[in-house]
Amino acid sequence: MAAIEVRNLSKTFLQKDGKVEALKNINLCIEAGDIFGIIGMSGAGKSTLVRCLNYLERPTEGQVLIHGVELGGLSEKELRKERSKISMIFQHFNLLMQKNVLDNIAFPLIVNGTKKKEAREQARKLLETVGLGEKENSYPAQLSGGQKQRVAIARALASNPDILLCDEATSALDPQTTASILELLQEINEKLGITIVIITHQMAVVREICKNVAIVEDGEIVEEGAVEEIFAHPKTDAAKALLYNDGSEENVSPIKPVELLHETEKIRIVFSENSAFEPVIANMILQLHTPVNILKADTKNVGGIAKGEMILGLPENKEIRNAMKQYLRDKGLAVEEVVNNVE
DSSP states (O other): OEEEEEEEEEEEEEETTEEEEEEEEEEEEEETTOEEEEEOOTTSSHHHHHHHHTTSSOOSEEEEEETTEEGGGSOHHHHHHHHTTEEEEETTOOOOTTSOHHHHHHHHHHHTTOOHHHHHHHHHHHHHHTTOGGGTTOOGGGSOHHHHHHHHHHHHHTTOOSEEEEESTTTTSOHHHHHHHHHHHHHHHHHHOOEEEEEESOHHHHHHHOSEEEEEETTEEEEEEEHHHHHHSOOSHHHHHHHHTOOSSTTOOTHHHHHTTOOSEEEEEEEOTTGGGSOHHHHHHHHHTOOOEEEEEEEEEETTEEEEEEEEEEOSOHHHHHHHHHHHHHTTOEEEEEOTTOO
């Protein structure tokens, strides 16, 4: 049974100047134990979608089922009980600044009726789980961003959830801290079997940790599938834009230098494990007696596997261009056209 199933979900907001369709006919199935990414540019609707998954936002139309239970058919009491199985972490941590780390984690347990001593004991175990056992008496102001997010994760785990929703949970962190948080989430998924849904605008986050991904644009899911497949064979402009602009530095877009070179045709190729050990580009040039421009070359971590990618500028001769693309495909490489107007 799926952990989360979304059927024909739409969400409309009423504003003074009219209606805003934030989500349109979303259909989604997330299997139990998956690490699932929902990615899109700012304003795409992904954060609204994640809030519909636990009914913090009620859909205008459609259904959300959690382990087969349709949330829209529950009473408020039943919904609160079902929602307790779904925890959430946010970009800005949302910690209580006047309470120390231990009490931040114990607080939701105490609110839900757990005795203070028992709640603090559970909180200590959770602090060990997230690698902050020595910080129980520290206050949030004394912690780094990564440490604050670890506390937030420990607090989210306090209710023993089946599902963890992460809404831009690493967006405020530097790359090194982001990597450590993603590693922690992966450990939690593997050891506790918790289904994790990651909402992000960063393709690097999806590549690093997610098994499957849905790409959201203008309130609709435009592409969905295994991360490895979408990395190798993006079908939509939205997927290609996210991939081509997947730089290691924030706000750096690797596609921009490519645009300035004005080659007749540019292609993106992805190396398989077999082709990575063969000098494919050099052999192609020797066979076809025509050079190509290597506009970009990089290696990306896709689900723990290193995947090589290049963007090549092809020569003007159409017959040679077609021969080169066929040669690369025959060698088992994924070949995708790069469009200059990708934003």
